[in-house]
Amino acid sequence: MDPNIPRTTPRKSATFDDYTLSEIRRAATTGIYDIRGAGAKRKLPHFDDLLFLGASISRYPLEGYREKCGTNVVLGTRFAKKPVELKIPITIAGMSFGSLSAQAKEALGRGASAAGTSTTTGDGGMTPEERGQSKMLVYQYLPSRYGMNPDDLRKADAIEVVVGQGAKPGGGGMLLGQKISDRVAQMRCLPKGIDQRSACRHPDWTGPDDLEIKIHELREITAWEKPIYVKVGGARPYYDTALAVKSGADVVVVDGMQGGTAATQEVFIEHVGMPTLACIRPAVKALQELGMHRKVQLIVSGGIRNGADVAKALALGADAVSIGTAALVALGDQDPHLEDEYQKLGTTAGAYDDWHEGRDPAGITTQDPELAKRLDPVKAGRRLSNYLKVMTLEAQTIARANGKSHVHNLEPEDLVALTVEAAAMAQVPLAGTSWIPGKGGY
Amino acid sequence: MNELDLKKDGVTAINHRLHALPENTNERHWVIRNPMGQHAIACGLDGPLHVEVHGHVGFYCGGMNKDAEVIVHGHAGVGVAENLMSGLVWIKGNASESAGATGNGGLLVIDGDASSRCGISMKGIDIVVGGSVGHMSAFMAQRGNLVVCGDAGDALGDSIYEARLYVKGKVASLGADCIEKEMRDEHLADLSRLLAAAKRKDNPKDFRRYGSARKLYNFNVDHADAY
Numbered sequence: 001m002d003p004n005i006p007r008t009t010p011r012k013s014a015t016f017d018d019y020t021l022s023e024i025r026r027a028a029t030t031g032i033y034d035i036r037g038a039g040a041k042r043k044l045p046h047f048d049d050l051l052f053l054g055a056s057i058s059r060y061p062l063e064g065y066r067e068k069c070g071t072n073v074v075l076g077t078r079f080a081k082k083p084v085e086l087k088i089p090i091t092i093a094g095m096s097f098g099s100l101s102a103q104a105k106e107a108l109g110r111g112a113s114a115a116g117t118s119t120t121t122g123d124g125g126m127t128p129e130e131r132g133q134s135k136m137l138v139y140q141y142l143p144s145r146y147g148m149n150p151d152d153l154r155k156a157d158a159i160e161v162v163v164g165q166g167a168k169p170g171g172g173g174m175l176l177g178q179k180i181s182d183r184v185a186q187m188r189c190l191p192k193g194i195d196q197r198s199a200c201r202h203p204d205w206t207g208p209d210d211l212e213i214k215i216h217e218l219r220e221i222t223a224w225e226k227p228i229y230v231k232v233g234g235a236r237p238y239y240d241t242a243l244a245v246k247s248g249a250d251v252v253v254v255d256g257m258q259g260g261t262a263a264t265q266e267v268f269i270e271h272v273g274m275p276t277l278a279c280i281r282p283a284v285k286a287l288q289e290l291g292m293h294r295k296v297q298l299i300v301s302g303g304i305r306n307g308a309d310v311a312k313a314l315a316l317g318a319d320a321v322s323i324g325t326a327a328l329v330a331l332g333d334q335d336p337h338l339e340d341e342y343q344k345l346g347t348t349a350g351a352y353d354d355w356h357e358g359r360d361p362a363g364i365t366t367q368d369p370e371l372a373k374r375l376d377p378v379k380a381g382r383r384l385s386n387y388l389k390v391m392t393l394e395a396q397t398i399a400r401a402n403g404k405s406h407v408h409n410l411e412p413e414d415l416v417a418l419t420v421e422a423a424a425m426a427q428v429p430l431a432g433t434s435w436i437p438g439k440g441g442y
Numbered sequence: 443m444n445e446l447d448l449k450k451d452g453v454t455a456i457n458h459r460l461h462a463l464p465e466n467t468n469e470r471h472w473v474i475r476n477p478m479g480q481h482a483i484a485c486g487l488d489g490p491l492h493v494e495v496h497g498h499v500g501f502y503c504g505g506m507n508k509d510a511e512v513i514v515h516g517h518a519g520v521g522v523a524e525n526l527m528s529g530l531v532w533i534k535g536n537a538s539e540s541a542g543a544t545g546n547g548g549l550l551v552i553d554g555d556a557s558s559r560c561g562i563s564m565k566g567i568d569i570v571v572g573g574s575v576g577h578m579s580a581f582m583a584q585r586g587n588l589v590v591c592g593d594a595g596d597a598l599g600d601s602i603y604e605a606r607l608y609v610k611g612k613v614a615s616l617g618a619d620c621i622e623k624e625m626r627d628e629h630l631a632d633l634s635r636l637l638a639a640a641k642r643k644d645n646p647k648d649f650r651r652y653g654s655a656r657k658l659y660n661f662n663v664d665h666a667d668a669y
Contacts (some may be wrong), residue, residue: 145544203519221486
């Protein structure tokens with residue numbers, strides 16, 4: 001070819017990008033779908049696409065460091081004799097012993113308790129470590145019923161009936177053989193070392209009418225003391241919230257697709273469910289139409305990272321938020337000081353998501369005793385507590401700037417959107433306009 | 443013997459009464475009348491009580507019980523003895539779907555038929571059904587024994603783990619990874635014990651045993667069509 005003829009720059013396909021090509025090669029080599037942990041990694045409309053307006057002539061701000069701005073929340077005021085009272089509106093999401101080490105579960109309990117909030121069990125039952133260190137513990141009632149027993153149910157401060165989760169609405173749990181240690185196998189009544197795929201449907205109820213009866217049974221067994229949460233993946237938040245209320249839930253938890261999982265198929269995580277931002281307003285609308293907003297509390301989860309995210313979720317109508325992935329990072333997950341070890345696993349700090357393999361150098365998503373020992377539950381718990389307190393301070397800062405004496409007083413009118421998509425999903429005006437897509441304006 | 447009238451007192455008051463009994467109570471024998479098919483009757487019991495229910499019960503009767511004996515002189519709704527920990531639940535009539543679901547221990551006896559998903563996700567419970575069971579029974583059954591003196595519906599033992607299934611009659615079809623297995627002396631002894639506990643006269647040698655082929659325990663792409 002004549003070197004004097006200019007050549008076009010080699011161009012890679014936007015459709016068949018490097019990641020896509022690598023996935024095709026991986027699938028062709030192994031014959032199995034890609035399994036990983038965490039939530040959706042694709043770019044999605046999110047809380048970053050919203051801004052608070054702050055105070056102006058029409059809004060009177062509160063003094064940033066002096067005037068009171070409440071952060072407490074009471075969950076389960078509808079039917080439970082003993083509602084859950086939290087100092088902050090940020091809870092720790094359900095994560096199982098099995099997917100996480102006992103040290104990590106203990107650290108979550110320590111951090112949450114120090115910050116005045118609750119933590120949550122997961123698909124695998126309640127461990128003494130987390131009950132012992134969690135002042136407020138929510139017990140998940142999952143389709144698999146691994147480790148389920150009435151004693152632990154009664155030890156819990158609240159019960160969360162898990163219908164789905166944001167990373168995989170319609171999918172069951174997955175814990176591969178590498179993480180089925182003797183203790184995990186014993187708690188789940190399974191042979192050691194097998195791939196555990198837990199059910200996606202509850203074994204003894206189907207649909208909202210049955211769920212109502214199931215909730216009634218749980219209340220009977222626990223003397224009507226415990227708040228009953230119903231957790232759904234972000235799929236049909238309007239109908240799911242309405243049906244959860246109809247079924248007798250005290251609290252509805254809506255988890256968007258950025259919410260993490262211990263393990264499932266990549267294709268499930270990235271292609272099923274809705275972004276957290278798109279879930280909140282339909283859920284709030286359902287509560288409002290039923291006259292149950294603030295009576296049945298709404299917890300939102302999936303991609304909550306900082307106090308601004310907390311404030312935005314509350315402004316859109318949530319009563320509290322829940323964090324999982326961010327809590328693990330606070331404990332020490334993805335830390336750059338482990339970069340050499342992440343490299344040996346073929347990944348890099350910040351991208352590590354092979355949580356199902358149990359080789360986590362941070363000692364969090366593992367059942368390897370040597371790796372798990374690396375995590376000091378006391379120090380890690382302190383890091384989580386610090387992080388939760390910072391998030392709370394940030395949310396207060398924003399609330400005061402918008403003239404609110406309690407974070408729950410934040411409202412959609414305090415927000416604008418940076419993109420048309422976010423404006424449509426959050427149903428707040430596009431910045432600089434009064435236009436809410438689908439609702440008129442200009 | 444103490445009598446409780448569910449029509450008069452309601453489910454919650456009756457359950458509360460049974461839950462509130464002290465561990466060393468000598469009031470162990472209770473009769474519940476007029477159950478009216480109500481749900482969650484005698485669930486969450488925690489102690490060696492003997493409770494007889496005269497009439498039909500709704501969902502989740504005897505759910506999560508420990509140590510107690512619950513005898514239902516009637517039919518039972520969905521999820522009878524769900525997550526039973528120990529003790530006995532005996533249904534003199536038929537049971538609806540998901541009987542004994544996720545049960546960890548104890549014995550569930552159903553004199554009549556049980557509907558679909560009997561013993562789903564069972565984790566150690568023993569279940570003896572005098573009649574037949576519906577489709578998807580013992581789905582993902584992890585541990586324990588399911589004895590069926592009649593027939594079994596489609597997809598028996600789908601995705602089964604280590605539970606043992608004994609069926610006297612016909613099996614419409616087996617689910618993924620469930621196979622017929624050799625009936626050895628230890629199984630005959632186990633089956634004899636279970637039949638005796640359920641006061642059954644059936645001959646253990648008339649039964650066939652089913653369990654896991656264990657081919658789906660760890661993913662193998664060559665078995666993908668079994669999923």
